[in-house]
Amino acid sequence: MNIADSEEMAAHLLARGYMPTENLDEADLALINTCTVRDHAEHRALSFLGRLRKWKRENPKRIIIFAGCAAQRLGEKLKKTFPYLDLVSGAKEIDRFAELLDNSALFIPSGTQENKPQSSITGYVTIMRGCDFECSYCIVPSVRGPVQCLPSAEILKNAAQKAAQGYKEIVLLGQTVNAWKEEGKTFADLLNEVSSIEGVERVRFVSPHPIFITNDFLKAVENNPKIARxxxxxxxxxxxxxxxxxxxxxxxxxxxxxxxxxxxxxxxxxxxxxxxxxxxxxxxxxxxxxxxxxxxxxxxxxxxxxxxxxxxxxxxxxxxxxxxxxxxxxxxxxxxGLAESAYRAQLGKPVQILMETPNKGRTSDNFWAQTQKEYPIGSVVNTEVVSVEDTLLLTRD
Ligand code: SF4
CATH class of the missing domain: 3.30.750.200 (Transcription Regulator spoIIAA)
Structure with missing residues (x-):
């Protein structure tokens, strides 16, 4: 979900003329999207924010945005510890991120940059936010709030846009993703509808909850090979x-x-x-x-x-x-050794590979596989596993 949220926030920055860089020294703006599910994750984000003090001092025009779940949990009090922090944007505010940027007094360059996908194969589509469970150890419901399912029309539009951009695999995202529903429609219906969008070869979803593994879902899987196994x-x-x-x-x-x-x-x-x-x-x-x-x-x-x-x-x-x-x-x-034995168990099985490089890709059950010949990236190859090397399936094609 953080990858999808980061992409969404980055798109708003691209729309305002920013370009991504791997090099912090040449950056005008740093956006830290954070996780708070474990103490350790939050500490790492805060320690990175602490290290940006020097970066900001070198050029006070630089902008620092702290976003996501840790930002939601800690809120504006972060600015007391890190006075050089420009903007705090909590996980619940992701839909308002553009508004927050525009309402802030931050220096925003003009112009638009092209939104280049991070991966040409996998596109992420958020279908719900928040969680209605109250697991006794978990902080997510208090930082992300109760479940809000996005309307299927919006989800299908987003998925169709991703497919039109060339993504072959759509990953549906939600805290308890398979709890998604709307009047007259179940998660299984949604899986079928997304998989029938032109250009979509495979549909995955993260993170499901065991109690929503329903008969309806199992039936959809049996009849739809595009739902990843x-x-x-x-x-x-x-x-x-x-x-x-x-x-x-x-x-x-x-x-x-x-x-x-x-x-x-x-x-x-x-x-x-x-x-x-x-x-x-x-x-x-x-x-x-x-x-x-x-x-x-x-x-x-x-x-x-x-x-x-x-x-x-x-x-x-x-x-x-x-x-x-x-x-x-x-x-x-x-x-x-679980992974190695799971890979070994694939020996002799027929597999369908969605190619991520000319000769490597993932099977429907998410194993890495290598083909003998080269194929276009994004194509689907039906073949058979003839040998296994650690965590790589070698195929006859
Ligand atoms: S279902 Fe997951 S996100 Fe929701 S409270 Fe439990 S552990 Fe947290």
Whole structure:
């Protein structure tokens, strides 16, 4: 979502004559789009902002904008610590970013620059903002607010624009993306409509929530090969007790049911897992390990529980760091090699590759694959996996 939000804010700067640069020394403006989901992410953004003090001192006409979730959480008080900061634009204000720029007294050069896509293959389309869940460890609902689904007409228009710009893969974005709905239309209907736009070869979505893996969605997948067979589905824990305390809205049993249904339909599943939630017993932790063994995820991103000020879980007593480290190590050992074995399991399978370079691309289940011949970027190649090298599929074509 941050990539999409950054693109949206950058488009407003391009429309005002700015051009992107990799070199901070030649920049007139720095826009820092931030994440606050973990303490560490926020610290990194603030420390970068601190380092810009010297950059601004060198040329006081330079402009610094601090945007996104950390900006939403910390607000105008940031200006007390960083008086050289010109503009704070919170995550909830993304739709008003152009207005904020125009109402500020900042120096804005005139003219328009061409909006060049970052990737010629993947275009991001936001379909909803905010979250209606109240997971006890999560700060997102308080910084992003409740769910607001964008109208399907607007989403389809945005997706069609991306397709017309040459994007072949559309990624639909939302905090609980598969909770999207509008009068008479479900997320599954939306997936079908986006995939039928001329030029769209594949549709992905980030980040889904397990409870919205519905029969309606599964049916849409069965009938529509353009819906990618990879899902990043954060499970967070394998213990019903911990899931309840996290207020995730599902039990281990429901989770396994959903995961099995996805596997049956050929999905590669990656996930996020938190270890050391304050009430996690050794038995709970073992349940997470057994879930990992049973599901064979294609990748798992594992995190030590990190309290976020203002969330209910932040009031709970933390585990000693040593236990957190030990559990994380055990889990990391368990998930080590998941990607390699997921790649090995593709041997002999037919695959459809969306080419991102003349001889490499991603399969529908999100594995990197290399073809023998060269093909136009953006074309779709149907072939078969003949061998596997670490995390690369080699194909017969
Ligand atoms: S579903 Fe839970 S973890 Fe995900 S954004 Fe919403 S509150 Fe946070």
């Amino acid at each position: 990879h899902i990043h589905l954060p499970v967070q824990s394998g213990s019903t007790k911990v899931l309840q305390e996290m207020k995730r809205g599902y039990s281990r049993e429901i989770l396994l049911e959903k995961l099995d249904a996805l596997k049956k339909r050929g999905f590669a599943i990656s996930t996020d897992i938190i270890v050391g939630f304050p009430t996690e017993t050794e038995a709970d932790f073992q349940e997470t390990l057994s879930l990992v063994e049973r599901v064979h995820f294609s990748a798992a991103y594992c995190f030590k529980y990190s309290p976020r000020q203002g969330t209910p879980a932040a009031e709970m007593t933390l585990f000693p760091e040593k236990i957190l480290e030990e559990r994380l190590d055990i889990l990391l050992n368990k998930v080590k």
